[in-house]
Structures are given as C-alpha cells and as structure tokens.
Amino acid sequence: MLACTTCGRENPDGARFCNGCGATLAAVSPPREVRKTVTVLFCDLTGSTELGERLDPEALRSLLAGYFERTRDLVQRHGGSVEKFIGDAVMAVFGIPVVHEDDALRALRAAVEMRDALPELGIEGRIGVMTGEVVTGTAERLATGDAVNVAARLEQAAAPGEILIGDETFRLAHGAALVEALPPLDVKGKSAPLQVHRLLAVHGDEAFARRLDAPLVGRLTELGRLRSALDQARADRSCQLFTILGSAGVGKSRLAAEFLVALDDAIVVRGRCLPYGEGITYWPVVEIVKQLPGASLDASSRHGIRALLGEEQGAAKEEIARAFRKLLESIARERAVVCVFDDVHWGEETFLDLVEHVADLSRDAPILLLCIARPELLDARPGWAGGKVNSTSVLLEPLGDEEAQEMIASIARLDEPTRRRILDAAEGNPLFVEQMVALVSDSADGAVTVPPTIQALLSARLEQLDEAERAVLERGAVEGRIFHQGAVQALAPEETRMTTRLASLVRKELVRPDKPQFHDEDAYRFRHVLIRDAAYDALPKSVRAELHERFAEWLDRHGQGVVELDELLGYHLEQAYRCRVDLGLADDRTAAIGRRAADRLAAAGRRAFDRADIPAAVSLLERADAVLAGDDPARLQQLPLLGRALIESGNWDRATAVLEEARDRGTASGDRRAVADAAVELAFLSLHTDRGATHAQIGAALADAARDFEGIGDGVGVARALALAGRLPFWAGDTVASMEHEERAAAHARAAGSRAQEVDALTGVLLAMVEGPPSAGSILERLEQVSLLTSGSSRSDVGLRRMRADVELMLGRLESARACIADARALAEELGLSVIVATGIARTTVEIEFFAGCFAAAEREAAAACEVLQAAEDWGHFVSMVPFLVDALHAQARAEEAAAMVDESERLVIAEDFDAQVGLRRARSKLLLSRGDLAGAETVTRDALGRCEGASYVMVHARMLEHLADILGRMDREGEAAAARRRALSLYEAKGAVAFADRARAGLVLAAEPG
Secondary structure, eight states: OEEOTTTOOEEOTTOSBOTTTOOBOOOOOOOOOEEEEEEEEEEEESSHHHHHHHSOHHHHHHHHHHHHHHHHHHHHHTTOEEEEEETTEEEEEESSSSOOTTHHHHHHHHHHHHHHHGGGGTOOEEEEEEEEEEEEOSTTOOOBSHHHHHHHHHHHHSOTTOEEEEHHHHHHHTTTEEEEEOOOBOOTTOSSOBOEEEEEEEOSSOSSOOOOOSOOOSOHHHHHHHHHHHHHHHHHTOEEEEEEEOOTTSSHHHHHHHHHTTOSSSEEEEEEOOSSSTTOTTHHHHHHHHHSOOOOOOHHHHHHHHHHTTSSOOOOHHHHHHHHHHHHHHHHTTSOEEEEEEOGGGOOHHHHHHHHHHHHHOOSSOEEEEEEEOTHHHHHOTTTTTTOTTEEEEEOOOOOHHHHHHHHHHHOOOOHHHHHHHHHHHTTOHHHHHHHHHHHHHSSSOOOOOOHHHHHHHHHHHHTSOHHHHHHHHHHHHHOSEEEHHHHHHHOTTOSOHHHHHHHHHHTTSEEEEOOSSTTOOEEEESSHHHHHHHHHTSOHHHHHHHHHHHHHHHHHHOTTOTTHHHHHHHHHHHHHHHHHHTTOOSHHHHHHHHHHHHHHHHHHHHHHHTTOHHHHHHHHHHHHHTSOTTOHHHHHHHHHHHHHHHHHTOHHHHHHHHHHHHHHHHHHTOHHHHHHHHHHHHHHHHHHOTTOOHHHHHHHHHHHHHHHHHTTOHHHHHHHHHHHHHHHHHHTOHHHHHHHHHHHHHHHHHHTOHHHHHHHHHHHHHHHHHSSSOHHHHHHHHHHHHTTSOSSSHHHHHHHHHHHHHHHHTTOHHHHHHHHHHHHHHHHHHTOHHHIIIIIHHHHHHHHHHTTOHHHHHHHHHHHHHHHHHTTOHHHHHHHHHHHHHHHHTTTOGGGGHHHHHHHHHHOOTTOHHHHHHHHHHHHHHHHHTTOHHHHHHHHHHHHHHHHTSOOHHHHHHHHHHHHHHHHHTTOHHHHHHHHHHHHHHHHHHTOHHHHHHHHHHHHHHHSOO
16 A cells, blocks of 8 residues: 555555545655654444444444444545554544644544534544654554553543543644633543543634734845835736745745735735645635636636636646636736735645746736745745746745844743743744744743644654655754764665755755864754754654664764764763663663763763863763663762762752762772762761761861872872861861961872862962961962963862952952952853852952942842852851841841841851851841940950951951941940051051051041041
8 A cells, every 4th residue: 555645545556646635656665663743533432332232233334334434534534544443443543654734633623524424324422632652653553652542541531422632632733623621631541630622613724823913023135025026017017926935934924924914906815725635736726716806708718717616527727727827817907916825835736837827828917926835845846937037936044043032022021041042942933933932921830842833843844755865864863953974874874875865955944064073074954953853753762772872883983083072972872871771671782882871971071070060060970870770880980070060069968969879889899989089078068068067077087088099099089188178277267277288288189190189279278368367469479370270261260260359359459359259250150160159259249349338239149148058058158158148237227137047057057167156256246236235246246356366367357356346436435446446457457458458547547536
C-alpha cells in the first residue's frame, strides 16, 4: 500500500495518483521507527451487547460492517488512518503516516461527523480524542504511547453520543473547537487527574486565532513593493502576479492584511487552497467566483464558469482557465480586481497552471494576483513565475530584535526578563512571538514555553520532506543548532548526495550556511532552533543514542583545538548514556559511555571552576556525577570539587551533603586526598553555619588536612588548608597573625605552581591589611602587585576590586569607591558568586553609602544581604551584617525595627568572632540609645572597646571610639568625648584613612564650638 503524503489515504501498490485527493503518489521507503505527536481517536458503540441479543447474527454483522465502513471513510476523508478495529471499537490516528499541522482539528472534525452519522445507522457511540507523542513506524505500524491509552480511557468515560477530548488536543484546536469544560477526570493508571473537555461543535478553518490587529512592524519595504505592483497594474491596465513567500508564521498574512485594508477603490476577492479533502483542485477559484459580481461573458466562458461551479459538465481544464480569466478581465475593466490566493503551496498542479494562465494572457484589465505561499511552492513548481516581466516575488525574513520587541510591546505588557526569553525563543518569527506571549499571559507562572501549535506546525513541515532530506536534517540536529557537513556524512555514510541534500534544505529555508568551527568543513545553521528541536524530537531514543556516540567519535578526531571540546564531547556522550538508560539498557556498554561522559564533563567543570565560572562548574560537575554509578571510584574524585563549587554558589545544604559523602567514602576506601579535600571545605562550612563549632576544633581539622596533603605530596592542598586556617586569627581579631598564616599559604601555593591558590592566599593577606595596621598607601601598593598575578575575571579579582573600594573610601574618593564596588558586584554576579555578593560586597557598599550619608541606600543593601544570609543559614556572615543594618536604621531614627535580629544574632554568634562580637555590641548600644538608656549604651560600648584593645582591627577600633564620643557628647561629658575622638583620629592618621581622619577632626571642631 502507498500512503499519500498530502492526505494520508492508503492506495494500492502501483497507483500513480491518490484515490482520496488526486495528488501524485511517490514510492516510499519502508517505514522507519520515529517519534511524533499525533492525535488518537477512539470510537466505541454503546449498547452493543443488547444489539447482539436483539439482532440476528447476519443483521448484526451487516450493521457493524456499515459502521466500520462509515467510520473508515470519515477518518480517511480528514487525512487520518484507521489503526485497528477492536470488537466494536475503532482506533484512528491523525498524523500517521504523515503529520499535518492541523491533525488535532482534523480529528475533531471527524469525531463530530462520526457522532452525527451513527444515529443514521440506528446506533450510538461514544468518542475519546487525545494528542500526544507516540512511537510509530515499526513492522506492525501501530502507534505506541500514552496518548493511545488516554484516548481509550476518555472514550470509556464518555456518555452515549458524547465526545471527550484531552486538554492537549483542545490547545491545538481551540480556535475552532466549541467545548464545555468538565471537572478533572481521574483515570486509571494516571498519577494526576486529566483536564477534559466535552466537544460540542467545530466551526471555522483555523485551529487557532491569529492576531492581525497588531501594528505592522518591519515590513514597510515589502508593503511598498506590493502597493507598487497594484499601481503598475492600474497604470498600464495589466495583470501583475505578486507572490509573498515565507516560512509559516513569518508574517505573510499580516502583510497582506495591511495592504488590503486600505483598498477602497478595488474589488478584493479571496480564495484559499486546502491541504486535503474532496474537490480541492479548484476550491480557491470557486470561492473567488462566488464573491465576484456578475459579468457579460461569451457562451464558451459561461459554460466554463458553470462547469467550474458544478452546474454543467464537460469543460476541460484549459476551458475553465480561459473562462476564469475572461471573468476577471470583464470585471476589472470597470474596476481593478485584487485576487488573493492563500496557501498556494497546497495548490494542485491544475490550479497553479490556471494562475499562470491568467498572469500570462490577461490583457487590458488591471488585475493583481496576490499569492501567499511557503517556500515549498518552489519545490513543487521550481519555475513559478519565472521569466514573467509582470511577476514579483518577495521572501519574508524573520523580524529583527528591535522589531520583535516593538511587536511584543503592541500585544502585551511584560517584564523585561520574560520579554527577553520570548525574543530569544521566537527568533523574530511573528507567529512564534504571538503564540508565546499568549501562552505566558494565560499561564499562572508566566513561564515561556513552546506552544503546541508551533510544535505541530514545524513537525508537519518536516514531514513534507523526502526521507533522504529528513535523514540529513535529523543527523544535523544531533550535532546541534550549527552542524557540519562532514559530521552529518559520518552519521549518514550511506548518503551519496550530501551536498545536493543540504542545498535543497537551504532553498527550503530550513537551514542556511554558517561559519564553520572546524578546518576544511562546511557549516550550516538551522533557520530556527525550534526547527532543530522538531527534527531531533522525531528520532527514536535508540537512534539518538547511537548517533550521539558516533558524533562524539567524529568530534574527538576533528575537534582538536576547540576550546570547549571536553564540554561538547561530554554532552554528546551524556545524551547517548541518558537515552540508553531511558530505554532500560543498563548494561556494561551504557556504564562505559557514562564513565567517558563523566571524564569529559568533570574536566570541563574543573576548568570552569578555575576561571571562577561557578554556575557552569556546578552544572558540569553535577552532570558528571549523575552519569556515574553511586559506587564508581571516579565519583569520589569529583565530589570535593563539586562541594567547593556549591559553596561558592551559596547552595550550602547540598554542599554539606556532597562533602560528607566524599569524606565518608574516602574514609571507607582509604583515599586520603578525598578525605582531606572534604575536611577543608567542611571546616569552612562549620565556620559559617555550625553554632557549636569552635576555632580550636576547626583549626585542628585543618591541621590534620594539611598533614594529609603534605603526606601525599599535594602542595596545593596544603596551601588551601593553610589559607583557610589563616582566616581563623583574622576572625578572632588578630590581623597580624592572619597575614603571617596567609603569606605561608601563598608560599606553598607558589612552590606547587598554583597561581590561583597563591592569589587566593594573597587576597587573605590583603583582607587582613585592610582591617589591620598597614597604611592605605601600602595596601594599594600590594593590591597592584597581586593584581598582576590575576586574569582580571576570577573569584580573587572580585575580592581585589572590593578591597580597592575599601581603600578608595579611606582616601575619601567616594565616586571611585562606588565605581570599584560596582565593578566587583558585576563580576561576582557574572561568575555566580552569590555568597560574596551578600557578604563582602554588601558590607563595603553599606559602608560607602553610610559614609556618604545615603542612609536609605545603606539600609536597602544591608537588609537584602541579611535576608539572603538568613535564608542560607549562613550565620557566621549574618551576625556580622546585622550591625550594619542597625547603623543605617539608627541614622534614620528606626533602630528598633532591627531589635529582633540583634537578639537572634547575640544567640547565634560564636565567642571567637571578634568582628561580630564588637559589631553586635555597637548595635546593642544604638538600640539602648534609641530607648534613651545612655548609661547602658556607654557600658556596652566600653565593653566592645575593651575587646578592641586586645585586637588589631584598626578601623573597627577607631569607629567604636567615635561612637563612644557620640554617646559621651549626649551625656555632656565633652572632655571625655574629645579624648575619644583624638584617639580615633590618631588611629585613622596612622592608617592613612584620610576621609575618616577628616571626619574625626570635624567632630572635634564642632564639639569645641560654643553652645
């Protein structure tokens, strides 16, 4: 049997033309297994048992034969195929053998006609319709998938004479389906209730409504050419043939509508070519003739028109074409005629001959033949309008970015992230923009997804390709949006005409040439990423698995020099692995593919971590972990780095779980490196999240890790452990000891040849210098030295930019400080360093804005940081940030708003955390001040200053002295206040903190003024 690619009807072997629609038949290759989205219809008779009891067996057989024949005819007339008869039930599928963009609508039309036809046979049925992905093309050609089961369940749930349809089907045909929504339906075997609709009727030809009321954008040139063609027809009383070509949804109909709306001095008639059905050859011509006014015609022309309308018999196609031309000429001599033919790519050969006949031979009458078609027209008719001086064709390209933005703004008001996601996904196709905006507007969460209408449209377009071209396109889709001819040839070695196939796909506007990534290769890009997705989705997972693995082999041979080679190879091997797992192929080959994928993904993840691209590192390392068996030794090597990346990204719960697994597995297997790696990162987490942890415990764990690293000769590991250990004295208030520890860590890293670890340790040195005794000038000098060691875009660079902002603030260069911290924030956000944004960057930003007197801005920054840290349960940083929020609120006479946070922080802070202990005392004193308790505020402040005397945090010490002076001034103890300010001034001057020293002097002068 030969299946018609136009209507889907099966025809006898050897037939040249389809018995259903008359289209030319071509021999097809044996069916191949494919995945596709189809619409399944189940119809079952009701009361068949009673019929069997009441009727004679021969009468029952005759009745059922009539029922089966009638349902088969209805299904095939709408382009579906009957898969099987089951007792007195019929299963039909729309989309097999050929997918059409309106399969759901075809199925609903067939269902309504079936429902209405059964009573004529003296029987009644119930019908269920469902759309979904199936696998087909197997030897038995039956569709297999969940949609089949659900359609059967819907049919069983329907009442006699009722049609129940699934939500997926309704969304594909909502523009034409009149339905009644029903309560969600519990279906056996489904985990969640189904959204179900009762189908009442089908009206119209459009499965979904198009918006033609939005302003036309980006088509002014084409509109001008169209208007010029009509002007030309009028000027020389000629027939002009104008063809608008473009892929589905690119805006052909919208352009035509804009042109036609302004035509008040011409007769406009319109006909549409149908994709299937009986009598479709002249359908658009008949539609137009019925719209035209009467005209005086000769006898031959009158006969041709009547034959066209089915009123008379015996007219040849040449006679009909001449009669139609004469009719147009007769009317156009009085008033210009614009004759619009929609969807000409579906036109039959006879119809296309008729259009060209009119264009070639019409004389002395202003006629514009406006044809709207997809590029497929040129496949069926390569010489369309060729050589005609009165012919114009325009190819509509997708809209540019600005034009697409203008279109979105004219349809709906969307936030910028949503608008950008739609722009990226739609890639300038107006229909895609329109449908995605509609879907976002209708969805509760505002998610941008690909509407099923677009998926159906693209799948149907690819189904029109011949098998060889589809195979080439599908293999290109395996490589990705951009693919190379050599790779496709490797995936399709049997194809001997690869260049010809690719050229044809270019002509059909499916792909376009692109810049190659490999030497001596030709590259192509899919015209739209959704075309690539549609081609890829048609491949069975068994085929995907094989092709991804084969492509990885080709890429490994040809991809040397490609920077992302590990990531690309890892991706394709990962896809091969996942497809095999989905198919239940849990064998040694699957495991081997998984290990190869993990090796490549982990290598790419390590590089991403080294360049501080934390989101990429987390993604790659987690993917590497996911394709390995739980007990695979390779997992243990990757887990510590994954834990570090998760820490940097702020996902501390997941980091803890990963690192604890690494520690436990390492201990069980005797892997000292894994244990030591995990110990260092877990120590960092304990420092920030464990309320019961002490510096002594953490220091001991880090010392053990350093010894383990030293024992296995891992100098970088030693440096990492020492660097974190250097943070302990810093947190305890001893910046001098911290600098010494960090310098030793830097030396170990330098000896091990790790520039990144050396810079990390030197960043710790600089952090201690900023808070400790070294002067601003010496800090700047060291900053310059360390900056020479960095790439300019690493995690350490974020810290360096932040510390430069601190020094610029000390020197009173406020705008420069703001610029530096803005640079630091931008880089941190780009690298996905959420913890650093909410800690160091937030703290410096608050200090800058507070110093500038912008208390509201300081409050916003501190409050946002506290919220993030509280959600992450990062108590170590949280308790240090709360005092800065209190500072900003106190300056606005609202300190009491943070009282609960201060109480909570005092319960959470650990004893060794000098900065937080002093800061919280500053915050408590300001709360007491706001309540009028000056004596209590003084007591708490002096307690904090006592802690400062035993530490080396110069800037913290000086600020507390200024705060004490403020309290004493309120108590009219000016002498003591002046002494405190002079002490603060001395510390600022020694530090070289010019701006703060000036502020302290100003305070002294103000206090000395009378009154």
